[in-house]
Amino acid sequence: MTPTIDWTAITTTLDHQGWAILPALLSQTQCTETEALYADPSRFRKHVIMGRHGYGEGEYRYFAYDLPPLVAHLRQTLYASLAPLANRWHERLGLETRFPATHADFIANCHQAGQTKPTPLLLQYRAGDYNCLHQDIYGPHIFPLQVATLLSTPGTDFEGGEFILTEQRPRMQSRAAVVPLTQGDAVIFAVNTRPIRGTKRDHRVILRHGVSTIRTGHRATLGIIFHDAA
Secondary structure, three states, X not given: OOOOOOHHHHHHHHHHHOEEEEOOOOOHXXXXXXXXXXXXXXXXXXXXXXXXXXXXXXXXXXXXXXXXHHHHHHHHHHHHHHHHHHHXXXXXXXXXXXXXXXXXXXXXXXXXXXXXXXXOEEEEEEOOOXXXXXXXXXXXXXXXXXXEEEOOOXXXXXXXXXXXXXXXXXXXXXXXXXXOOOOOOEEXXXXXXXXXXXXXXXXXXXXXXXXXXXXXXXXXEEEEEOOOEO
């Protein structure tokens, strides 16, 4: 259902810069079918108009349980490959929390803590829309990585709308990255913090992500957040 991924190379890149691209994670057909789900409100638990909350402009819907099979598959398999890196990051940052090997066990921990609402979502942007820099934190149980997959084709479906990450480093000005994505590509990135090697020890840097203004057309994204919401 998903392509073979070189997780050694991906984790090395994540350690180096806090984000990495999974090329062609979804096929064109999978992108089209996933985007089409947005038209069926029964599949979702919540509809958010971003401008009403100061989040930017555009809209998104959080999926309800049971998740669509492809979304559930991505959430489970990507988590299993990322959990070892998440544990190494927590160890380097001196954080006590460790993540179980399976997503089912992690979600069980979330639900025991009252975080029971699913967080995978579909986002829709049209000309003039954008997403302010933010972090997707929904409670005390936070998996430190998440994934966003572009469902539309840049240059054909839309212009503008670049995925942007900023990193606030200790005692330094913030650094920005523009992540180049094509249809079906996914970006894995740090949810809130990640370790970065200093001269004597690891330091914690803070990340935020967003989307620049859509100049023309329509942009759709699938977001995979591994922790549930309170």
